[in-house]
Amino acid sequence: MVKSKLVAFTVFFGEESYLLDREVQRGKGWPGRMVTYFDGSSTSESEIISALESQSFDGSEIAVIVDNAQKIKVGKEFEAYVAERKPKDVSSVLVAIYRKATITGVWAEAGRKGRLIEHKKYKPWETENIQKRLNKEAGRFGLTLSLDAFKVLQKIYGDNLQGAANEIQKMSFLVSKGGDITKDHVLSVCPRQITVMPWDVADAVSNKSLKQAMTFTSLLFRYMGDSASVPIVTSLMRQTERLLIGRSMLDQGKTKAEIGGALNMKPYTVEKQLLPTLRKHSREDLQTQMKKLCELEAQVKGSAHSKRTLVELAVHQFAA
Amino acid sequence: MLETVKGQDEGIQYLAKVVQGTFTSPLLLIGDEGVGKRFSVIESAKEAFKEEDPSTCSQCYKISQGIHPDLRIVYPEEGKDIKVGAIRDLLGTTGFYPSIAPYKYLVIDGADRMTSAAADALLKTLEEAPSSVRFFLLAEREEQVIPTIRSRCVMVRYRRLPEDFVVSALSQHTDDYAKALVYTRIAGGSLGRAVEYLGSGRLALRNQMLTILKMGPSKDLATLFPLVDNVKSDLPQGLRFLEQIVFDLVMLPHDPTRIINLDVFQDLKVLRGQLGSDRLTKLRHGLKTVLRRSKGNINLAFHVKSMMASVFA
Numbered sequence: 001m002v003k004s005k006l007v008a009f010t011v012f013f014g015e016e017s018y019l020l021d022r023e024v025q026r027g028k029g030w031p032g033r034m035v036t037y038f039d040g041s042s043t044s045e046s047e048i049i050s051a052l053e054s055q056s057f058d059g060s061e062i063a064v065i066v067d068n069a070q071k072i073k074v075g076k077e078f079e080a081y082v083a084e085r086k087p088k089d090v091s092s093v094l095v096a097i098y099r100k101a102t103i104t105g106v107w108a109e110a111g112r113k114g115r116l117i118e119h120k121k122y123k124p125w126e127t128e129n130i131q132k133r134l135n136k137e138a139g140r141f142g143l144t145l146s147l148d149a150f151k152v153l154q155k156i157y158g159d160n161l162q163g164a165a166n167e168i169q170k171m172s173f174l175v176s177k178g179g180d181i182t183k184d185h186v187l188s189v190c191p192r193q194i195t196v197m198p199w200d201v202a203d204a205v206s207n208k209s210l211k212q213a214m215t216f217t218s219l220l221f222r223y224m225g226d227s228a229s230v231p232i233v234t235s236l237m238r239q240t241e242r243l244l245i246g247r248s249m250l251d252q253g254k255t256k257a258e259i260g261g262a263l264n265m266k267p268y269t270v271e272k273q274l275l276p277t278l279r280k281h282s283r284e285d286l287q288t289q290m291k292k293l294c295e296l297e298a299q300v301k302g303s304a305h306s307k308r309t310l311v312e313l314a315v316h317q318f319a320a
Numbered sequence: 321m322l323e324t325v326k327g328q329d330e331g332i333q334y335l336a337k338v339v340q341g342t343f344t345s346p347l348l349l350i351g352d353e354g355v356g357k358r359f360s361v362i363e364s365a366k367e368a369f370k371e372e373d374p375s376t377c378s379q380c381y382k383i384s385q386g387i388h389p390d391l392r393i394v395y396p397e398e399g400k401d402i403k404v405g406a407i408r409d410l411l412g413t414t415g416f417y418p419s420i421a422p423y424k425y426l427v428i429d430g431a432d433r434m435t436s437a438a439a440d441a442l443l444k445t446l447e448e449a450p451s452s453v454r455f456f457l458l459a460e461r462e463e464q465v466i467p468t469i470r471s472r473c474v475m476v477r478y479r480r481l482p483e484d485f486v487v488s489a490l491s492q493h494t495d496d497y498a499k500a501l502v503y504t505r506i507a508g509g510s511l512g513r514a515v516e517y518l519g520s521g522r523l524a525l526r527n528q529m530l531t532i533l534k535m536g537p538s539k540d541l542a543t544l545f546p547l548v549d550n551v552k553s554d555l556p557q558g559l560r561f562l563e564q565i566v567f568d569l570v571m572l573p574h575d576p577t578r579i580i581n582l583d584v585f586q587d588l589k590v591l592r593g594q595l596g597s598d599r600l601t602k603l604r605h606g607l608k609t610v611l612r613r614s615k616g617n618i619n620l621a622f623h624v625k626s627m628m629a630s631v632f633a
Contacts, residue, residue, distance in 0.1 A: 234619070237619060237622050241545065241622065241625060244541060244629060245541050245542050245545060248539065248540075248541045248542070249541075249542055252539075252540075262542040283633070284633070287626075287629050287630050287633055290622075290625070290626040290629060290630075291626055291630055293622070293626070294613070294618075294622065294623050294626050297618055297619060297622070297623075298613045298616055298618055301616055301617050301618060302616055
């Protein structure tokens with residue numbers, strides 16, 4: 001807390017929870033003040049007022065930190081307290097954390113009387129703001145963040161600023177004070193994450209890319225555990241059904257436009273993506289695959305012992 | 321009153337004994353939906369609670385209105401099981417004397433749809449039921465009622481109702497005899513189901529399933545699969561209709577009088593010719609597998625599509 005701007009009420013609001021958490025931690029360790037902490041989900045307005053009006057044992061000034069202020073039922077008692085309280089009287093100060101994007105009512109009023117600070121959660125496309133904030137994070141450790149490093153961080157963490165801020169903190173141990181955080185620093189610190197979705201497995205299976213299909217399957221099981229079985233089977237079912245429709249139409253001599261119409265695809269996509277895939281399958285194979293998927297679904301959603309093995313065997317069989 | 325219950329002689333016999341007070345054991349009434357299980361229990365309650373003058377009998381009026389304090393019926397919500405809370409509430413009433421009737425009628429309509437906790441909660445009271453309480457458990461599937469409940473009850477089977485009886489009952493709702501006969505047959509001897517089907521125009525769904533089957537020989541999967549998707553939420557019921565259509569196709573050359581879907585006789589004849597015996601056998605086997613699997617949480621539409629694709633390959 002900056003002493004020169006000290007006022008009776010300081011209200012933080014917004015949805016960037018790591019910044020709000022940081023404010024709570026800073027408030028809890030306020031030097032020279034007796035700090036009382038309340039969680040809004042289990043406190044009332046009268047408890048807060050009584051804490052603000054009490055006196056410390058050693059005569060030190062008082063700070064009351066209220067987290068989750070949006071959960072407190074505030075009534076006339078607190079409204080009257082806020083209205084009567086002089087902003088310059090800092091013998092006891094209230095720091096409220098209001099965890100919502102917008103603030104209204106008595107908390108907004110308290111903020112206006114004192115300080116109202118927003119910690120907005122930026123959208124992924126608000127790149128400039130994200131960059132400013134990450135630069136600020138680097139500045140906390142006396143570092144600067146290069147543009148390349150920022151781009152890599154953004155690619156990995158997107159709008160997860162907490163994750164990016166944690167990485168910057170880690171990098172403060174690598175880079176000497178006043179130094180510049182580079183792309184290499186980021187790559188050496190950040191975990192390499194590969195995002196795999198169930199339909200990636202289905203795509204790899206339909207392209208008969210065995211190695212890729214098995215890799216994606218094992219990655220999904222690593223990230224999701226046994227619960228990956230059902231989404232993988234569902235995506236395989238969807239893909240097989242579409243391929244069977246496409247293949248049967250191709251066998252019947254239907255045009256690209258007709259196939260695209262039936263599968264809701266543009267003729268260009270049919271020609272460039274679907275037809276090469278369809279040519280790798282026969283109608284009989286797809287029918288057998290569909291039949292096996294029915295069995296597999298019943299097993300995976302039933303009480304089969306090793307669902308993962310069943311799914312992996314099926315993926316292997318279909319992609320081979 | 322009990323004389324209004326038709327076609328369930330065994331059930332009436334037991335319920336009459338309950339009314340006379342010569343039979344106090346819990347009764348487990350097993351039979352299809354809509355064959356008169358609940359109706360007969362309610363009628364027996366009217367008979368048991370009736371006052372001197374039946375025309376001014378307030379007890380019968382309260383039973384008809386569903387507000388009689390000594391007749392409690394527990395049944396599951398749509399698509400759900402009977403929970404332990406509902407059974408505990410019901411059992412909570414056994415500690416009190418009946419309010420206005422000689423004894424309490426406690427009915428569990430869906431004894432095959434109780435959760436295991438609910439069934440367990442019932443056991444003790446069922447074994448040592450207070451003398452002022454009569455228990456009636458109604459179920460469609462005997463095997464779904466846990467053995468410990470079955471062994472504590474006297475089991476009475478409710479048969480499917482005779483065709484003539486259901487047709488004559490349906491004649492109150494429609495003048496068209498042929499239509500009434502078809503609804504009677506697709507309802508499989510269940511008056512309740514026949515009335516429900518008639519009211520909701522279920523033949524439309526049957527026709528949808530027939531269209532799907534007719535599309536099969538064309539091998540046009542791009543048209544066939546969306547037809548299956550259109551049925552989607554009604555597919556469990558649609559499969560039952562499909563089963564009946566397949567039954568008709570099998571029966572057609574042997575005993576046409578037993579055909580269920582009489583109104584589409586000509587369509588069935590054409591379809592029989594198109595399908596042939598091999599495909600029909602495949603279809604029967606495929607349908608059996610899908611119906612067996614449909615008890616689990618599966619993507620039914622996909623299974624039906626797979627079946628159709630392999631039958632009409």
